[in-house]
Amino acid sequence: MEAEACAERFLWCFARYHWWPDAITSDRGSNWVGRFWRHMCKLLGIDQQLSTAYHPQTDGGPERMNQEVQAYLRAVINQNQNDWDKWVPAAQMALNGRVNTSIGMSPFFAIHGYEPKSPVPLVTEAYAEEYPQHSPETRAKKFVTKLQQITDLCQASMATATQQQERFANRRRNAAERFEVGDxxxxxxxxxxxxxxxxxxxxxxxxxxxxxxxxxxxxxxxxxxxxxxxxxxxxxxxxxxxxxxxxxxxxxxxxxxxx
Structure with missing residues (x-):
């Protein structure tokens, strides 16, 4: 994607909702280090933070999140793997709707001030009725089923990751020694x-x-x-x-x- 197209996509997908950021962390791709992008960031007062090879401290978090999103999408994309972009928003919804233990709320709540609507279970009377295979009702059911699959997979994966992080963090933790007055x-x-x-x-x-x-x-x-x-x-x-x-x-x- 050319730098101009990246700028348009950035405006359309991010800036119009959250305004211009103070800094952008990215790799050293040609579209990020080119003259157009560098001058645009300069005019907008955006600090460019380019990552360094083998130093995950810069963009290790986004790269790790990309791996998680890829894992979610593998479960729902088609055999030819050419419809993954259709389900990225669903994965984003699932990630933003889960409570983050670090801040005590979901990212959705932090931005909007209220929790998102809970996913509707698929096994209800409304979905029990059978329709012809290619009818609009059947296609709608398949669409919602995939949304539910992505939501369940995202939340289960994040819960497992949280447990693993807690287990690894506690390996080197020792209980504090108790001191008393006069010691x-x-x-x-x-x-x-x-x-x-x-x-x-x-x-x-x-x-x-x-x-x-x-x-x-x-x-x-x-x-x-x-x-x-x-x-x-x-x-x-x-x-x-x-x-x-x-x-x-x-x-x-x-x-x-x-x-």
Missing amino acids: KVWLDLRNYASERPKKKFDWLHAKYTISKVLDPYTVELADLPRAAIIGSTSTNSGERGRTQCLVSNAQTLNPHLSK
Whole structure:
């Protein structure tokens, strides 16, 4: 597709609904790096973000989503595989209608402010009646059946992917160690600015006493040295000399806690 055609399609399919974006991430195809597209983005104030080979951090998300959409379409396209473009909107509807765990709502709700209508089950009295094979009613039933297949497949696939992501993420997660007020802990100062000439001598400066447990990952230490404090050290009570800090559980610090 030529750059001019891409611009027209972009206007027709995206910009008229969502306006011009701040940035566009794309590969380095000739239509994206050509003079027409580059100058158009410059005039519209769009930041071009071109992907780099073997670096999925740039457009890895869209590429992965394209693979998912392809998997959905394989189940409904014809034998010649030449009608896939007809079912892309159905796959998009299914993806946008599913609740995203990251934002707690579906993309459809985030844009429109209300949830989409739930898919209508096909096995109802309205669909039970038989019609001639090539009648308009039969063709309508086949069309809706494919829509339902894509919706079910998309939602099942996304549910499976969510479970796999949760399982992989939990492999390296460990329960946080429980600290109590009065416990002695080492303080890791690698991320603190030091006023002393050699910062390396401040690492694991000393054991400090926990004065308050804010949550399983954050505690408040008493009597911190001046060099270990960053910015304001005022607490809710207005006292100085204490700051919220994260206690490191690195193996090199064991035993990092003594009572």
